[in-house]
Amino acid sequence: MPNVRQTREALGTRLRELRLDIGLNGKQFAESLHWLATKVSKIEHGKQTPTEDDIRAWAAATGTEDQVPSLLAQLRSLELAYAEWRRHLRSGTTARQQQIAAIEAETTVTRVFEPSTVPGLLQTSEYARSIITQSIRVHQIPDDLDAGVAARMARQDVLYQAGKGFHFILTEAVLRNRLCPVDALKGQIERLMVTTSLANVVLGVVPFTARLPKAPVHGFFLYDDRIVQVETFAAHLTLTQQEEIELYGKIFNLMHGAAVYGREAVALMTQVLHDLSAAEQ
Template identity: 45%
Template sequence: MSTDFQTARVALGVRLRELRTEAGLTGRELALMLAWQPSKVSRLEHGKQTATKTDLEAWAAAVGAASTTDDLFARLRNLETQHQSWRRQLSAGHRGVQERIGAEQQATQTWRGYETSVIPGLFQTPDYARSVFLHGSNVHQSPQDTEDAVRARMKRQDVLYEPGKTFRVLVWEAALLVLLCPREAMAGQLDRMAGLIGRDNIELGIIPLGVPIASTTKHGFWIFDESRVTVETISVELRLDAAEDVELYGRVWDKLNEAAVYGAQAHRLIARARSSLSA
């Protein structure tokens, strides 16, 4: 369990205890009112058990503080949103992060992803990935275990060839044009992207620059088995598993997908980006 998650759960417990004591109730009295075991009240107040929305609603009603229900729900959402600091994750370099992601993706069957300015890691060539990791190390001032990280990322790509796995990925055309690596490496990366089009288990859509869209292209995100979402910001990795968050990101992906092109049209955009490298 992450430190951030536990800290948020303890904070929620403190607030629950405040509401109980303000109502002049003991833990046993509250448990009796709710038909709970006294140990459940104690576990919730000490951050040793995660409350459900039903628990919070019942608690607020029992202590005569129904008006605090929305606040408690918001605290629960904050708890469910796990913030994984990149500084902490990269303290020993990128390799460990890649191996952790690789282990997690073994349990995933369907990916829906969207990237705005970088080629998705699952589709990167070694040369492109090398540049990405070097940039990341410089920004976060983390250890440069670049070659180990590249090997770990390439190993992660074995999942592309496993039966039963489906990848539905959207990339904004800008990602084909941003030079995060030398031009020769970018040419190889674009060739790799073109080669993925037409694969049975990969749906690669490109969102053209200038096309009307029904949703903003704020940041990249990935939806795993329609059950959780990850979002990478500059400082943290967000892990969202609340049903409403997963549904929200699913709707945004659907809107972006309406603007994407596939097949021959996607090939033409990749070819145009490649030709610009020699301009």
């Protein structure tokens, strides 16, 4: 997973290559900008984050003004890339749900890949209660469980808005992971089966028997072709670089090829329900 240091180093490497292309060493380049040599070194080695003015000055000095928009996008990606969950959730889980809802409201096509957990837009209230309880306990944030569940349920109104499309791909593990009581899990699977009948929702499941085209390391959310969001145990990543968006779009398409849909997906979910019931006996 990318983090602040790696993202900053990537930007520094790109800037260093621009400097090397004009044949100046670090000291000479710093003098041309009336900077301390240490500033150039720190930026290039990912020890210091450049400002937007620094980026523009760097591009002007290397004759690469045409790259300013891309460089600024990379800088903003760095600024957004890593937000600690404790800070993100410092006021509880409700605010986070509202932030996601705002993004979903301005998105036309939402694509979601999940290898372990039912996406929030498809969760039942019982399932959501178990997931949000885990977040509150693990991250030791304010307990706003009821409000957080209500906010997550309110987000689901977007599924029924005209002009919006949704494509979800889940692994079979999502259906079997015991993240809530068995009865709640069975109710959640039944909800997913109903979801397959919605005209603007496409739901695929990657069976355990499928040959995986890429290891399902983590889930992600693609909002149109402008934002990718990734959740880790420690952080929430917002990726905005075009290369990153294209990469996640490619991975989504690969998972699409491995998934089953329609009757096959419903049959798989029915089998999981049968297995859960058999395990209770």
